[in-house]
Amino acid sequence: MKNIKYLLMVATLLFVVPGCKKFLNVTPIDALSGNNFWQTKQDVEGFTNGIYSRLKSKIGGNVMMPALDIRGNFVKVVGTIESDGNNVFNRLISNNLKPIVTATTTYDNRLKTIMNWDAWYDIIAASNILYVEVDKVPSTSLSDHDKKRYKAEAVFMRNLSYMFLCKLFGDAIYYTEAYHSKALARTPQLEVMKKCIADMNAAKNDLPTAYTESSLIGFRPTKASAVALLMHLNMWAAAWETKDKTDYYRSVLTLAEEMATYTNYYLLPINTSNTMKIFKGRTAENLFGVLQDYNYGETFAAYAGYSYFFSHYPYRGSVTKTTSFMTYEKDYINKLFPSGSADERLSAWFENYNADNNTFQFKKFINVYATGSGSNLNVNSDDSAIIFRLPDALLLAAEAAAELDDDLRAQGYVNQVRSAASATAFTSSGQTLKDDIYAERCRELIGEGHFFFDLVRTKRAVNTEYTKNPISVGNFNSGAWTWPLTISATERAANPKLVGNTYWN
Template sequence: MMKKTAKWITVLIVALTTSSCKEFLTVQPVDRLTGNNFYLSKDDVEANVANMYSMFFEKINESWVIGAIGETRSGEVFASPGANSYSSRRVVEFLGTNDMLTVISAGTAWDWYNYVRVTDWTRYYQVIQTANILISKLEEGIPGLSDTDKARYIAEATFMRCFTYFWMVRLYGDVVYYTEPYHADGLAREAMVSVLNKCLEDLRPHKNNLPWQFPDPALKGARASRGSIIALLMHMNMWNAGFDRNRREQYYAETAALGTELIQQGPYRLYPLTEDGWATVMKGRSDESLFEFYRSINYQDANAALSPFGDHFLRWPYKFPRFNNQISHCYFIDTYMAKLYPAGLADKRADFWFDDMLSNSGQFTAVKFGFNVYASGNEDRNPDNTFMIFRYADAILLHAEALAELSRDTEAIASLNLIRNRAEATPYSGTGGQELKDFIFWERCRELFGEGHRYFDLVRTQRIMNPTFARNPMNSDQYNRRAWTWPLSPAARVNNPNIVLNEYWLNFR
């Protein structure tokens, strides 16, 4: 195993230090991010905002990122024998046993997945640095911006900065934190709870400076709104509640209050589970979207072929061409799916979102991601879906979870049943306490299937150590040593010797 670790480090140093990470926290392109001559108008601000979103999406478009980081690492997903590139698809099984050094090793059948790139945080810091510089320039003053516009843009840039830190915390644990423009000092990594507490403090004052909705419907969900900020604040609170146990009541209380505000004041709604209704949600820009990276074939958006989650779980006629998509690449094991949708409990999602749900083969199909098929029989393309990050149903269930943790069971059940009722599912009528908390966890698994939340929910609630909830659970030593993180690229140390790599992956056994 020491040889495997040494090989991994060597591969990473060669692969990553020869590319864009030659300088720690380097920001590119310079003409968009530096120079007083670029911040002279509202158009310049809009260009920088668009660049932030674009850079972040480029990072999660490098591979099957949503699936790999948020869905597969607890062991429920398997490659379908007979599927295209079966040997390479088996990487999902190494993800499922948390064998991350094998996942990112060079010379494997799945090299083209580029999972080694997930270990490199450089692009995320370019997003953060872009936000820092833009905020600084906005605070200095930009001609033609009203006070309202200035506050709105600062709020949007602050959202993207905090969202990026939140995303990195879930991947790497402790991260380097800074908010100064043109930052170049080699800082050490800061404890993740501290980072998120700073992000909470940073973001709270800006919540009401973004609108619930933009006048232009094309921006719905695709640009940060007040609902986006509320969703992020809720998620950061719930993450910290799992690790900062002495203050968990405070985190739960803020999450509950934010959820109440969102439900009572926000313009969001749950669409009916009909073909038109659900296709609208998955296409994006819907009243159910709190934040997404909107993608459309109409804009010739360059999505990596395997980056959408549904790519691995769709077959013809939901995925083309027919001749090489007769079966899905992967499937979720039947014992897990039977836990999600128990026999005898009504739930429209079981039939509406899946074909052959218990097949244990490539006949398994996540139709949830297959309602926006646009390709002809000769095009090898995935359905034209958005990349959903925060959805209204997600926030409602976080609200229910926080209320249950506060022993406000009646309110928690009311929020939970908003989701159950939309799914035409048997309403929850059980007791409070742990039974309710566990049911809400499973409801998040059901409702948010494939949206990149399950693994992080397992980690923050510590259910990742319980075989009832995870097919391949961690032990407490692995959890405490943060086996749930991704390895961090040694390239992070090239110009910053204060960086300490993720210890678990350097002493893996």
């Protein structure tokens, strides 16, 4: 792996505008690690914002979040995606990633950015530096309480990055030292998860319960954010544990109990107005996300949003964009939302939901901004990227309880989510309840980047009941669920221990 001084460039200076912080310039990390930098709270805040800027570039600068819901899903291309996108997305749907590795079309290249893990390690490297250097700031400039908070934020960000690394690639190179440059082999992902769980548990209570500054709500981590992350880390660890998984599930339920003590977080009833608020990112449901707000110059690439592919005017595109590029298949969406079953999500989030053609309209992400006017008007998504929100955490708790055969408790958690959608409560038990909880995650979190991770985590990726293109058991065990890992010649020379993913590389 590259020496981090060679790898990392972070945005460090910030400019304050009403209600929002704007990242402005990029400075080499070497210029920020000497005695001339770590002197004031402004230095620390600027460096910390640089870490979040890196996350924004990774989440909002490429097609990763849509791809995580498209891969293996019951969706199909029904329009003409620009730049030969049809062929690329058909390969993604069918889990045929090998041609993408060597192809050079626009969307092949966009998907290949997912296959490069450098940006995640940039975040980890900067987080490790923040953790060490913040203690050097004079106490006259930064209180011990604030130092602990910044260190906890650093821990959160590095463990969030390791979560994504393992969910994308499996085994990962793990380190927490600042200015790390030693060549390391990849650590088994279960061991990485265990280290991350211990690391986050040790720092969690140094995060705030809530922020009073409105610009930070939903976009800087709180104790509840760490709880959500820990729930994901435990459930991912349970997926790969070959021995007793009980402790992971019990930990998730303990975390769910802690989440319930944070009364500033609660579910919002599903309707169009609340949906728009949730995906702007500052509601009582939002645990952690990445801000997009056109009014403050914080925008994503157009194709970074799910609506780019599954929506059309007036929610996406020009006035002549009257059809969508992609749709959910009729049989699948009818199974998710059966005819005659009450569910507010159906009317709030869809138009022509089971049309099975390009009139399909996805309305979950309908915060927009417009550029141009008249026939040149173009509508773009202005939704933030929500990484964790409360329904996700409640459904993980339901899943953990069901795995422990505590059906009543599992029903309690999943039915909180269903109640917010005015849907009928589940009364099922055993395996049927487990399947119901999985389907509820597919419903509630549709389009949010959880589908393929859940498919892999629950091992349903091998079952035609749950994926349009199942992976054989043999290929799954060989790593066909991972993404190919791009390793440059420079990286191989710098770290001879670095190997790719066996199935793809």
